[in-house]
Amino acid sequence: EVRLVAACSVAGIELDQFDRHTIAWLGERLDPAIVQVLVGLLSRATSPPGDAAVSGIDDTDAQAWLFAACHLATVDLASFDCGVIAWLAEQFEPAIVHMLARLICSAAPLETAEL
Numbered sequence: 001e002v003r004l005v006a007a008c009s010v011a012g013i014e015l016d017q018f019d020r021h022t023i024a025w026l027g028e029r030l031d032p033a034i035v036q037v038l039v040g041l042l043s044r045a046t047s048p049p050g051d052a053a054v055s056g057i058d059d060t061d062a063q064a065w066l067f068a069a070c071h072l073a074t075v076d077l078a079s080f081d082c083g084v085i086a087w088l089a090e091q092f093e094p095a096i097v098h099m100l101a102r103l104i105c106s107a108a109p110l111e112t113a114e115l
Contacts, residue, residue, distance in 0.1 A: 001027025003035055007042040011107035022099050026092075037084040038100065045073035045107035062097035063089035069101035 004023045008015055015023070027035065066085045070077055077085075089097055 003039050004042075007039040008103060011042050011045065013042070013103055013106045019099060019103065022096060026096070034084055034088075037081055041070060041075055041081065041104055042107055044075045045070070045104045060094055062092070062094045065089075065094075065098055065101045066104070069104040073104050073107060075104065 001024050004027060005015070005020070008019075008023075030038075063086055066089060067077075067082075070081075070085070075081075088100070
């Protein structure tokens, strides 16, 4: 949980109460390696230009939401990242995955992140 909150802070992402609650909940359930992948995605993300948003994707297709968010945030995905995204989409409710996608799209451009 601490690493995810720190990654959001470094990326300039403001967390609301729902985000903090969800991150705490995820932190109790995720293996540290999965948390590190999420930290990596957040640290490599940049805010999409203008009003760009994830749209045109079925709300129930959580995997597509995460991949689209990474694409919009210009995150270069390694094969392990792709596997984790697929696993997250299978394991968690769409609302949780949508929150993660929103966080990825909210990240500010970074020079260097020390996480």
